[in-house]
Amino acid sequence: MIRGIRGATxxxxxxxxxxxxxxxxxxxxxxxxxxxxxxxVASVLLSVTDDLNAAFxxxxxxxxxxxxHVPVMCMREIPVPDSLPKCIRVMMTVNVDIPQKEVKHIYLxxxxxxxPDFSLTRDENS
Incomplete structure (x- = not known):
């Protein structure tokens, strides 16, 4: 089964x-x-906000x-006014045999x- 796993920091x-x-x-x-x-892992897409350009x-x-050998691509987020700054987002497309509701999305x-409904972990060093 193909599933998407989301994450952001x-x-x-x-x-x-x-x-x-x-x-x-x-x-x-x-x-x-x-x-x-x-x-x-079929592929990983990573996006960054407009204020991040120091590294891929x-x-x-x-x-x-x-x-x-995992295909990876970087791109820019849509610059929506008042959106979260300095943000890196990940969309990982994977082949797993688990129900959609059991996928664990990570937000740091x-x-x-x-x-906040998907946040399993809070990074204590933020």
């Missing part, structure tokens, strides 16, 4: 190291929460063991405000 500033580190933290939590292996967040996935830091 924020960074404090437009810094390449922070963008990559926070993206890696988010993706690792998505992997762990949903017990994923790279072969289950997709670079974070290349540091995760076994993920070198200030991104918890986007979907």
């Amino acid at each position: 924020t960074v404090h500033r437009n810094d390449g190291d922070e963008i990559i580190a926070e993206t890696e933290k988010l993706v690792l939590q998505m992997i762990e929460a949903n017990q994923l292996v790279p072969e289950q 967040p997709a670079k974070a996935l290349r540091t995760i063991e076994g993920w070198a 830091r200030e991104a918890v405000s986007l979907r």
Whole structure:
């Protein structure tokens, strides 16, 4: 079955190291929460708000063991007025045998405000 797993986080500033580190933290939590292996992942789309351009967040996935061949693409979010700033969003398309309601979506830091109903984890370092 094909399922989508959502996730989002924020960074404090437009810094390449922070963008990559926070993206890696988010993706690792998505992997762990949903017990994923790279072969289950069809693709990963990552978006950033207009105020983030210091690094491609997709670079974070290349540091995760076994993920070198997973197709990844970065893009810009629609610049909606008053939307959450400095935000990185993830849409992971996976092949898993679990019901839709059992998919665990992960929202960290200030991104918890986007979907508090799906937020399983609050990052204490935000």
